[in-house]
Amino acid sequence: MNTLLKRFLWIGLALLVWPAWADQFWDLPPAPPPADFGNLLINRQSENKSVKPATFSHWLHRRKFTCRVCHFELEFSMKQNTTEITEKGNQSGQFCGSSGCHDGKAAFGHVAPNCEKCHNGDRSYSNARFAELSRLPHAPFGNKIDWGKSLSKGLITPHKYLSIKPDAQVTFQETLLLESDWIGTPPAVFSHTPHVWQLDCSNCHPDIFNVKKKTTKHFSMVANLRGQYCGVCHTNVAFPMADCARCHPAMSN
Numbered sequence: 001m002n003t004l005l006k007r008f009l010w011i012g013l014a015l016l017v018w019p020a021w022a023d024q025f026w027d028l029p030p031a032p033p034p035a036d037f038g039n040l041l042i043n044r045q046s047e048n049k050s051v052k053p054a055t056f057s058h059w060l061h062r063r064k065f066t067c068r069v070c071h072f073e074l075e076f077s078m079k080q081n082t083t084e085i086t087e088k089g090n091q092s093g094q095f096c097g098s099s100g101c102h103d104g105k106a107a108f109g110h111v112a113p114n115c116e117k118c119h120n121g122d123r124s125y126s127n128a129r130f131a132e133l134s135r136l137p138h139a140p141f142g143n144k145i146d147w148g149k150s151l152s153k154g155l156i157t158p159h160k161y162l163s164i165k166p167d168a169q170v171t172f173q174e175t176l177l178l179e180s181d182w183i184g185t186p187p188a189v190f191s192h193t194p195h196v197w198q199l200d201c202s203n204c205h206p207d208i209f210n211v212k213k214k215t216t217k218h219f220s221m222v223a224n225l226r227g228q229y230c231g232v233c234h235t236n237v238a239f240p241m242a243d244c245a246r247c248h249p250a251m252s253n
């Protein structure tokens with residue numbers, strides 16, 4: 001189809017669906033207090049087995065370990081309550097109890113007096129320690145911490161692996177301009193470098209994104225806002241969708 005005609009069709013369609021569509025944009029989830037952002041209660045089995053849900057805080061852990069360590073090496077899934085964590089596994093050196101983690105040496109272990117440090121049902125349990133992060137550079141949303149800058153300035157130095165070293169041969173530093181079909185929308189900029197620093201390629205490829213620009217099916221801003229694609233991380237852990245300008249540099253927040 002001729003480009004001009006295609007553009008006119010897009011404008012028509014945009015005008016038709018704009019009100020419903022715009023609603024989904026402004027209906028962003030309410031922002032939790034910065035210290036609660038990224039905190040989870042894991043309760044796939046706990047209450048069924050008569051213990052309180054286990055508390056987990058991303059900001060507490062990501063200072064010390066990259067996403068890759070937990071979400072690639074230890075195979076925790078990026079969806080709450082979907083990893084089949086068992087206490088037996090924890091106690092025999094898997095999951096939270098992996099060597100270098102809650103093994104009783106690097107951090108408190110899986111023995112009686114410690115049960116309630118995790119099984120307390122309190123999402124905000126660690127928040128008294130949030131002040132430890134007050135010196136990190138600020139950002140407008142999420143934890144209100146600029147995690148990218150904290151890393152690049154060496155203010156935090158998370159371990160990149162426990163026992164499986166990232167393969168130095170497999171690397172990709174390209175910055176992609178992700179243009180939308182909606183005319184008048186400033187493109188989103190996706191830089192591989194800061195992502196690859198923290199994540200394994202397999203955290204994104206091929207399950208979330210195709211390994212070829214503009215070929216991921218159903219990839220759209222609405223889907224992002226529903227927690228798919230970029231929204232897998234940029235909803236509850238990495239800076240959230242409200243930070244339009246961080247992804248679309250030509251937009252203002």
Ligand code: HEC
Nearest residue numbers: 042043044045046049054085086087096102111112115118
């Ligand atoms: C470092 C954190 C941590 C500590 C310490 C810990 N747990 Fe857990 N435990 C977890 C997590 C996370 C899960 C998974 C929660 C779920 O899926 O509901 C879990 C799951 C469980 C479960 C449910 C699953 C199963 O295998 O039956 C029980 C029961 C349990 N823990 C008991 C205990 C007891 C008793 C202690 C102390 C001896 C303890 N836990 C110490 C983190 C911890």
Ligand code: HEC
Nearest residue numbers: 061065066067070076078079080081082083232233236237
């Ligand atoms: C110390 C381990 C650890 C680190 C480091 C870590 N995570 Fe997680 N993450 C978890 C666990 C455990 C869960 C819960 C899994 C479950 O319940 O099945 C989780 C869940 C998630 C979820 C799902 C949240 C939800 O609300 O459903 C996302 C998204 C996520 N992590 C992204 C990240 C990103 C991005 C990073 C790096 C900035 C990161 N994680 C670093 C352990 C970690």
Ligand code: HEC
Nearest residue numbers: 170171172195196199200201204209211212213214215216
């Ligand atoms: C945080 C998610 C994420 C991670 C991690 C990631 N990528 Fe990507 N990658 C993307 C996205 C998004 C695209 C564009 C997909 C689209 O437009 O349909 C892409 C595209 C690509 C492309 C195609 C580029 C082009 O111009 O067509 C290659 C090659 C690629 N990635 C390689 C890698 C490799 C190798 C790694 C690991 C070193 C990696 N990626 C890690 C998100 C990621």
Ligand code: HEC
Nearest residue numbers: 147148188189190194203229230232233237238239246247
């Ligand atoms: C698998 C998880 C994951 C996915 C998927 C993901 N990101 Fe990220 N992204 C991160 C993490 C972690 C950071 C570090 C900053 C933070 O945590 O707030 C980050 C940082 C960024 C930054 C800031 C870079 C900097 O220099 O500070 C931009 C921009 C960004 N992401 C855009 C995107 C876009 C666009 C997509 C979708 C194409 C996407 N991300 C998908 C995890 C992810």
Ligand code: HEC
Nearest residue numbers: 178180182185188219220221222230234241242243244247
């Ligand atoms: C984490 C990164 C990220 C954030 C934050 C973000 N966007 Fe997007 N946005 C994207 C990507 C990637 C696309 C391109 C999707 C595609 O290929 O169509 C996009 C596309 C769009 C589009 C074009 C429609 C479409 O589906 O292609 C609009 C309009 C838009 N964004 C508006 C916003 C607004 C408004 C905000 C803030 C409320 C925002 N975006 C925040 C990554 C982001």
